[in-house]
Amino acid sequence: GQNIDQPTEMTATEGAIVQINCTYQTSGFNGLFWYQQHAGEAPTFLSYNVLDGLEEKGRFSSFLSRSKGYSYLLLKELQMKDSASYLCAVKDSNYQLIWGAGTKLIIKP
């Protein structure tokens, strides 16, 4: 079967750095997405990785290792507004999106 694993919940301090990991086992791979979802709201697109390496976009970076079936989202200079769930999703060989259940990130002052 296809599976995306993420930690259920993480806590971090305002101003700090946090890394949210995602491991996947899918039938093929055609890219990995990270979405942010605030409580009660719709997911919004953060990043897309299809090649190995680090993609940086402001305070957020996303890393991919296809050989390890592994990605992480790195959030720097955390702000209270970063409190949200972060969803990892993989595009499989049929170009279907396989979603993780999300990691709830709690930011403390």
Next chain:
Amino acid sequence: DAMVIQNPRYQVTQFGKPVTLSCSQTLNHNVMYWYQQKSSQAPKLLFHYYDKDFNNEADTPDNFQSRRPNTSFCFLDIRSPGLGDAAMYLCATSRQSGANVLTFGAGSRLTVL
């Protein structure tokens, strides 16, 4: 602003009473999706349309149906809602098929009494 709009944002219904949720988009995207998301769970794809080509996921219950009368609008019909259907229903669009970047609406939260 171009966007995806869902109505209603909150819907309360009684057990077995039909519900219709709507989604409209001004992005002129070819593909529209309906997802069901329960608390702390991954979004679950119910249907998607590539233009008017309808695709029903294999495990979508018969209780759920969808219509896309034109490029801009899509509807989700729940014929006889059960308690287990209480969830957030998310509409999303993408420019092309192949699960490119999705633009989501704000969601419709369904409560079943």
